[in-house]
Amino acid sequence: MKSVWFYCVLGLSCYFFGLWQLCSYRKFLSNMMGMTVSMSLGMAAGLIGGYTPVLYYSGDLFTSTLLGIIIGGFFGLLSGIPIGLICVLEGFFSGLMSGMMGAMLGDMISPPQKEYLFYIFFVLLLCTVSLVVYLIVQELSKRNIPTKLNVVAHPLYPLFLLVTFFLILPHSFASGEPISPQPIIIEAKEFAYSPNVIRLTKNQPTEITLVNKGNQEHDIEIQDISISHLQINQQSNHHGHNQYATNVVHIHAKPGQKSSVKFTPNTIGTYQWFCTLPGHKESGMSGTLIVKE
Ligand SMILES: [Cu+2]
Numbered sequence: 001m002k003s004v005w006f007y008c009v010l011g012l013s014c015y016f017f018g019l020w021q022l023c024s025y026r027k028f029l030s031n032m033m034g035m036t037v038s039m040s041l042g043m044a045a046g047l048i049g050g051y052t053p054v055l056y057y058s059g060d061l062f063t064s065t066l067l068g069i070i071i072g073g074f075f076g077l078l079s080g081i082p083i084g085l086i087c088v089l090e091g092f093f094s095g096l097m098s099g100m101m102g103a104m105l106g107d108m109i110s111p112p113q114k115e116y117l118f119y120i121f122f123v124l125l126l127c128t129v130s131l132v133v134y135l136i137v138q139e140l141s142k143r144n145i146p147t148k149l150n151v152v153a154h155p156l157y158p159l160f161l162l163v164t165f166f167l168i169l170p171h172s173f174a175s176g177e178p179i180s181p182q183p184i185i186i187e188a189k190e191f192a193y194s195p196n197v198i199r200l201t202k203n204q205p206t207e208i209t210l211v212n213k214g215n216q217e218h219d220i221e222i223q224d225i226s227i228s229h230l231q232i233n234q235q236s237n238h239h240g241h242n243q244y245a246t247n248v249v250h251i252h253a254k255p256g257q258k259s260s261v262k263f264t265p266n267t268i269g270t271y272q273w274f275c276t277l278p279g280h281k282e283s284g285m286s287g288t289l290i291v292k293e
Pocket of ligand 1: 217218219275276277280285
């Protein structure tokens with residue numbers, strides 16, 4: 001996930017450039033314009049800033065949202081400082097909101113999609129900063145003050161932005177690679193699983209399908225495993241809902257049927273799974289799941 005940091009650093013540089021311009025030319029902006037500009041800057045930076053904790057606390061919605069609020073609020077507050085106290089307050093709350101949105105959204109999507117969302121947030125931030133600079137340039141030109149920032153008012157500037165966006169487009173996004181989960185198929189019969197050892201990669205979406213080739217009902221239960229984005233796809237099941245985060249994976253299939261679940265394992269380790277039907281585990285229906293880095 002190196003490229004995520006790339007967008008973060010690039011986004012932060014853009015933000016501080018915009019903030020610097022806002023500080024330098026504050027006196028040429030009306031109060032209304034100053035407020036709007038600082039709030040937009042705070043919100044755009046809050047989105048990307050609030051999103052970063054997700055890189056460390058994926059699956060822990062509370063921590064990532066809390067940190068998102070703090071980081072977003074900080075950027076919003078910072079954006080309001082050049083304008084005044086009211087803007088500090090306004091910026092703080094708008095940054096807080098967008099930080100929270102960024103963190104929540106970031107935690108709900110699957111890891112390969114995170115990069116795209118970072119990219120979108122970055123584009124949003126770059127556009128906001130460009131617009132801020134453009135507004136400043138307009139005010140300066142009204143007063144006939146020469147500035148090097150005129151470049152953003154150049155007709156070719158949108159073209160420059162387009163080329164930039166294209167060049168930094170996430171590679172896999174540009175090549176159209178589908179974001180598909182790693183598929184695992186486990187067959188069950190009386191009283192064994194095949195295979196009975198499976199290996200998954202941490203933070204990579206997975207789809208496990210249980211194919212029941214036996215004459216009795218069978219299931220797979222993996223307990224005490226930290227997972228997120230659980231999606232259950234089975235007809236005859238009382239767990240027929242989507243859960244955000246849990247620590248149990250349960251797949252159940254009637255004789256001759258199959259069921260599948262999608263989830264993302266969050267921590268490395270070795271886990272045991274087994275069939276919960278009475279006596280099946282003891283008869284040999286158990287297996288091992290290894291989650292590696
Ligand atoms: Cu069984």
